[in-house]
Amino acid sequence: MDSPVQANDIMKILERSWIFRDFPVQDKKDLVANSSLVRYDNRDVLFKQKTRTSHVMFIVKGLVKIYKENVSNRPVMLKIISGDHFAGLDTLFAEPVYQYSASSIGETTILIMDFGTFNNLLMSNGRFALDVIRLLSKESLYIFTRLNSQIHKQLPGRVADVLLYFSEEIYHSYEFEFPLPRHELAELAGTTKESFIRTINEFKHDKIIQLEGRRVKIVSLDIVRILSDLG
């Protein structure tokens, strides 16, 4: 089904990803034969809450936003996933329907894998299973800290968390550009657009950060850290 060109591309992706790199050749071939590479534009929906789970999505390039939608029409952003990670793994294994939605941030390339193939590999390749277990574990722990923050930190602490999240987890730089508008950053901080704006602009006025539009530079990392720690 796949053109040889795409098969080649997929193989290259597997070769350079930390998780698939050391797979036996046959396992990689299986994956290549049962995957396809898909490009998404900004804000495209990868999958939607309550729809049937179907495929494993491995992010090759770009960012993916994972969010929960609820009756109140005020979504919560659970996390942002970057390249070399999976989207929706947990739901895939635990539930027949997605428990949250996912959409692309910017242009994104996703390697879509057949779930059956993925499952067989997990069963036969213990090393791989253990890696997946580690990934899921980390996700759990991350949300634990989010919950803890949401309960005990007040806004400045949570906004500081968002700054650290982008700079340390996503862009690995203390100067970066928010890939999202304010109201979505607010979803990530568990607050409203207005409150987020007020708080981050206070950071700006206090010279803790530089901020023009979506461009940020963390000026006083120590203060941001203190704000995050003390909540």
Added chain:
Amino acid sequence: MDSPVQANDIMKILERSWIFRDFPVQDKKDLVANSSLVRYDNRDVLFKQKTRTSHVMFIVKGLVKIYKENVSNRPVMLKIISGDHFAGLDTLFAEPVYQYSASSIGETTILIMDFGTFNNLLMSNGRFALDVIRLLSKESLYIFTRLNSQIHKQLPGRVADVLLYFSEEIYHSYEFEFPLPRHELAELAGTTKESFIRTINEFKHDKIIQLEGRRVKIVSLDIVRILSDLG
């Protein structure tokens, strides 16, 4: 090392647990040889945040409370684990030190397994790995909903959640006894002792529940559900 009596007990436990039951005999023997059965009293600490991870804890009898401690000295209860489940799996695989603490609720029996043995089984037994993946996935999803509730539901909704949690997840009955004092129930609802007491006593006055001391009976399940749903 283990007395034959204990070895026998452990084997029986493995035989009747859904997760180990279908293991090959040799795998079960390995586990028996590398596990020990330990009794804990009410409020004993099983492991403490920031200490080195060491063993896999499988809950045989009783309940275990998982909580995060933080600087503000106000813990967050992440979940309550009941029999036939593991405590601390996620940390074990992701971090060298525990990311949260665990203590027993009431008298508890724990099967403590050697992590190395557990790991080897995961690598060699694909079925088992997949089961563990499913467990971890469910945990992730549960905390996602907790986070969502914490952000969007107000207190009555979260107190309703606590009622539903105990009745449906823990005791499988709409009449039960809280195994914890009010201030710990508050930790589970992400609020303070005072606010929790006020809210649950309002439920009582509104005849949604019956409540004497720690004994609860959910009278209007539909109203509790509505409170939980609408937040």
Added chain:
DNA sequence: GGACAATGGTGATCTATATCATCATATTTT
């Protein structure tokens, strides 16, 4: 058996942040 801690409870404030209203730009659509 007295002391001390733990637990359940209530009232009076206080405050962080949600909510509502509005506006200026910038961006996209027609």
Added chain:
DNA sequence: AAAATATGATGATATAGATCACCATTGTCC
């Protein structure tokens, strides 16, 4: 080019729930 929408921003107001300060019981420990 005009209209419509998205985005960033700011002020005024409302309020849920935290905080503080108590108190009465009950349980536990020398």
